Amino acid sequence: MPDFDLLVVGGGPGGYVAAIRAAQRGLRVGLVEKERPGGVCLNWGCIPTKAMLRSAEIFQTIKDAADFGIHADNVRFDFAAVRQRKDGIVKELTDGVGGLLKANGVTLIEGHARFTGSTTVEVFEAGQSPVFPGGPRYAAAPTATAVRTVSAADVIIATGSVPALLPVPGAELPGVITSDGAFGLTEVPARLVVIGGSAVGAEWASLFATFGSEVTVVEMQDRLVPLEDKEIGVALGRSFGKRGISVLTGSTVTGIARAEGALRVGVGGPKARQIDADVVLVGVGRRPNTAELGLDLAGIATDARGFIPVDGQLRTGVEHVYAIGDVTGKALLAHVASHQGLTAADVIAGYDAHIDYAVIPAATFTHPEIASVGLTEDAARAVGHEVITAKFPFSALGRAKTFGETEGFVKIVAGARHQEVLGVHIIGPSASDLIAEGALAISLEATLEELADTIHAHPTFGEIGMEAALTGLGLPVHIAPPRKR
Template sequence: MKIVIIGGGPGGYVAAIRAAHLGAEVTLIENKFLGGTCLNVGCIPTKVLLHTTELLDVLKNDAKELGITVSGYEADWKTLQKRKTKIIKKLVGGVKALLKNNTITQIMGTGVFLNDHQIKVSYNNNQDEISKDEEVIDFDFAIIATGSKPVILPIPGSVHPDVITSDAALSLEAVPESLCIIGGGVIGCEFATIYNAFGCKVTIIEMLPDIVATMDRDIVKPLKDKLIKDGVEIFTRTKVESIKEGPDGLAVTTSSQAGEKIVTAQKVLLSVGRKPELSTLELEKAGIKTERGAIKVNQKMQTNKPHIYAVGDCNGGVMLAHVASAQGIFAVETIVGIRSQIDFKTIPYCVYTKPELAGVGLTEAEAREAGYDVKVGNFPMAVNGKAMIIGETTGLVKYVTDAATGEILGLHMAGPRATDLIVEGALAIHLEATVAELKSTIHAHPTVGESLMEAAHAVKSESIHMMR
């Protein structure tokens, strides 16, 4: 069985390895870099930078209380950039080694469909040990995993060289004095945290009523309060009208109910989302249908050509690396006839700011809109012993439950370790666990994880460590 995979990101390389495990002959085609956006210009590099901002926050705000006298420190952007590059190189090298270990044919080049059973590959100039420019590959099955690219809004002035996307924001030679971020979603808030920690004056402009609009309002509030406290200006329900070069940098003209406002910044970061990357595939030659700029797939990740699958960002679904990987495994297992499943109710959403945000399942608003008789339980991090010990008491744990059955519909967290602990909520929802089952599960002490048990007790106002 010959499987060709186009795209070497979290969807593509994970699918390739799983296919090799199952005995397929696998060819993986990648036109830019193994690991895709996630490893190179997304998840990994942003978290490298964010980890340093956490340490800077401790030095600035908590060191004295923690018993550390700091006579002086300096944030070294260039050294941090070198560390980021080192980690990326190590992880990408690890992917390459895994592919080799699983006897997967790796091709660095651009793949285009000739028909629904052939792909033509144009090799990159730096492809090692290749004496030809292109090759035609026959396949029994194909998996498209080409990912996504940043959305560029048609704002007048958005083509200015100092108007950048998240890709460029990760590798600026120096920290600008000021940065205007258009878009207050996950990416925008993470970059606001990074650049603010390095002394940059940051402004966020968001069209929607609040930042990180997809997450539960109760866990977003602690983040918004912290950003404002740290000096980040946030304008919501605000539209960007134009970007022009002015005497002091770029002048970003905005409009809202309060009227027109001009924000001046050295750099402007466009952070309004991403869209599927399909530009080089020539899908029409294989007869593959698209819908609203994404490859149309069914619940099995199949396109309208049943032997061709599309996973990850390119199919227009949830654009997260862990979703792409899950879809890649699911597609391969479907191809070989293994009964497999993906529980889309258990997708964790994470924001790696301080406090960290994480959520899985329905928000309170979504549950009420769906018609549930909702009962919630909240437990503040300020009461958690481990949170006190590490000096991160901002935030809370919140359960959204069905009042009639006690079933957990959603878990939402703001605070330390939230992005690590959210897996407990994902597993609970997958197993259709109830609040009673969470309450009766012993949690280790002292841990931040205890707060999940306490919040479960709080659904019925029975939290042990909260005043009634």
């Protein structure tokens, strides 16, 4: 008899959720985790960055307090205290995950798992790995011997991803860090170059600029956050420029060298240049964390990028082996990993569960925030939709005026014939919270008329979806109607 009905390898937002759901379904569950429960999201990603971004937001609000009739003198920040608060939040949440696993009867096994067969693993003592110079990542200790062997009827691989390393000369120099390594900074760098203007890079750029760094963002594409709707990326670039953040789009880093006590970053593009920095932060994407897992011994194949292919129920090509989260390459988002975990656990427990990737909201916690769900305008046209777009600015929203945050807009992409909502794209205050209505609208195949006819509380940020829908119908109330030709 195997040790467990289900063994989950990796305790991130996909793995621990899968373990809890499977235990609730009556399975005997083991979970192997080499760090603290919670994975990248709780320890090195979603939660700690948002904790620090909140500190930056409060700092900026206090500096701008005179605009609200409040006067505060000698405003300063304590970066050590910012980091301490972040650490406290992370510990509280990771401890909470550990408590939930215990409360649901999941057996937590500390260490690094390595397959010896499709449903058997050896667990090694975890040691810090030298292959992740940007931050603390762990693999099997180089000289470790197996602590124990574990078998299960089914296995879920949930080992997540790690920051991608930059393949340019000088990327290994001290002071060149990944997003993981940013948490190890004990001081705010005076000069920071961020390589990559997608969500991760843009968030760190926004944070350190608020704390006083001179920030330059180098992005290969023609705009920031290039996966977002084009108008969103353009708007963020304009906002960054107003805040003094230098944005170099259509540019690449050709090399990094130590010169005159600084890191000299060579940038190629429309205007080749060299930029001196104290810290260079690489935020160019992530790669699957499958190192030293022994996937070949389990017969598990990966694609050209190293991700594990899965079907709609998260099955790999090996019977009784499933994969969830970033390691599948579907959508590298914590909430997607969690839903995949729930689906895989239910399938293993005998339920007919599936996951739908058509409606996945995403949020970027810059200032202003960005959030989106569904198709961009260009993507909708590319797949054959005739579309109309509806926009409404936060500057015309009462709640935004009173809140003092009027930058940005909501853009709805809808079908031209039936006016069904195909995508919602937001840049502005509380975008990450507002996007839930857009996700629900797409899931329920709502139309602009249905959004417009839904009574929204006033004055709230949430009204902006209704106002945008009215605009799309040609019936705007709080902005001027379009000019008749």
